Amino acid sequence: MDKDQIINVIQEGKYTKVKVALVDIDGILRGKYMHRDKFLSAVDNGFGFCSVVFGWDMEDKDYTNDIKVTGWHTGYGDFDARVDLNTFRTIPWEKDTPFFLVDFKSDKAEDLAMCPRSLLRKVIAQARDMDFTPMFSQEFEWFNYRKTSDSLNEKGYRDVQPLTPGMFGYSILRMSENHEYFNDLFHLLEAFGVPLEGLHTETGPGVTEAAIQYSGILEAADRAVLFKSAVKEIGYRHGIIPSFMAKQTSTLPGCGGHIHQSLWNSTRKENLFYDEKAVDGMSPLMKHFLAGQLKCLPEILPMFAPTINSFKRLVIGAWAPINQTWGHDNRTCSLRVLSSNRKSTRIEHRVVGSDVNPYLAMAACLASGLYGITHQLKLDTPETKGNGYAVKKGLLPTNLWEASQRMKRSKIAKELFGDDFVDHFTKTREWEWQQFSGEVTDWETKRYFEII
Known part of the structure; x- marks a missing residue:
């Protein structure tokens, strides 16, 4: 309309x-x-x-x-x-x-430089000036618990009951068991303008994954933000608390918020990442884009991992990457390349967790890719085949303070997003670290209370 x-x-x-x-x-x-x-x-x-x-x-x-x-x-x-x-x-x-x-x-x-949606629109304008149409989508994993917000608070966020027991990924049984909730998610989200490609259980008690249909990047970010809020609102109506924390417990994999991305021409008829003549299906443009994302990744990591908890997910063997790696259909890498045909050739950014601000994460994806195109960066990083965790080069910062300080000093980050945004955003991440640093955790109490 x-x-x-x-x-x-x-x-x-x-x-x-x-x-x-x-x-x-x-x-x-x-x-x-x-x-x-x-x-x-x-x-x-x-x-x-x-x-x-x-x-x-x-x-x-x-x-x-x-x-x-x-x-x-x-x-x-x-x-x-x-x-x-x-x-x-x-x-x-x-x-x-x-x-x-x-x-x-x-x-x-x-x-306003600090407005996440405005920042994304600024980066989109740069892409359009280069005659690119970014097409993006995001997928989310999250945990579901049988609680209300009142009872959750009363229990101090402890001893909460998962929606379903055990490890049962892609379970038709578990979906059927809670069909009223899952049916509402699928149909109400569609009516809300957030259409899903798929919805299924993931491995872990009460874990669900949803893939949102791809679209232009601004609409994709809108859908992603509204998805997280809508899932919570719909869940409340079923006595269910959805949680998008990146890492719920040390014993289970974390929750990804992977972003799928490609560049198309102005009419959206040609996927500029695909080259049918190339053995690997990757166009030179895609390789420049990929090289830019690899180079910029450690400089802007807090935009993909914005909380203390984010970094508990980015550990070896937990289905989340730890380094500057890429590979064809390789889920141990930071950037998973899919290039089998013209329609679906894309890059999946797997560093992104479910706790991100989608506007900032997508702005970071697009801006770093355009950086690679603008600077004609070569894809010098060798493809990772097999276990990406075995790659010891290009390790990412391991906590929010380290990552924020690197971004705060980064000339690349300031080139991509401007001094005002980088100053504001990194100070908010420093604040988050400071709030955590003053707290006494359960881990400390269990480890030191009696023994030390």
Whole structure:
């Protein structure tokens, strides 16, 4: 629908309220309900949204480490929020309430550097200037537990019951056992504009994997963000708590949020990654893109692994990579190349966990690939055949502090995303590390309480 059609739907429909939301630096939806009349007045002129959403962490604690864009030193005024009418959809589990995503503008009417969705749109514009159409999709793994948010909090997030017992990947039995939940996921997500390619159980108690249908990159990121929130909202209605933590326990594999990516021409008719004359099916453009991603990976790792917990997943033998590696259909590598035919040739970025901000992760994927094309980088890294964990070169940073400090100092990161974003984002990751460092963990208590 065009602008006039959307406005007419809102004006003439049964709706008295509209839900709007933005995504903060952690990838969390922050939003509110607006009266229909207020929303319609904001379509052309925007509306004020408190800047605190970029001044606090996921627990609403104010950053105290010199965040420049907002804080007590700015008085926490409003940012200018702009509705993106292209994101219009209705929420089927809320009586088809209209829903829209918004972007932030600065006081100079420019895209706000810290706004994740605006950052992605900036990188997309670079791709379009190069006559590329990025086509992306994301897949998620997550755990499901039989709890409500109240009971989960009461138990201190311990001793929670998985939706299903045991290790049973691709289980028809387990899907059937919980068919009402899984049917709702599939059909309600479709009605919400987040269509799935597939949905199945993964190995691990209560673990599920879903692949979202591919699309243009901005729509793919929108779908990924809305997927995570929608799964939680639908789960609540079934007495189920979905969790997208990257690593739930040391005894089980972590949860991936792998991103599939390809570049097409402006008409979306030609996959520019595929070369039918090449033995490996890879075009020179794809090799430049891949080389750029490999080179930039350790410089921008926090955009793929943004939490303390992210790095507990990136360990040997846990179905997640640990180094700068690539290989054809190799799931032990950071970048898995699939190049068997024109339609499906793509790169799967396997460093990405389910805890990421999809806008930042996709912006990082695309920007680093374009870096390789712009600089005509050669794919000098040899293909990994067999066990990628055996490759001892190009090991990635092993914790959030190390990764954040590398990104903070990185000339490449600043070239890709600008000084303002890198400064803000890395300070938020430093904050996350500082919050963790002051806590006493269960591991410490078990290890030191009696023995030491």
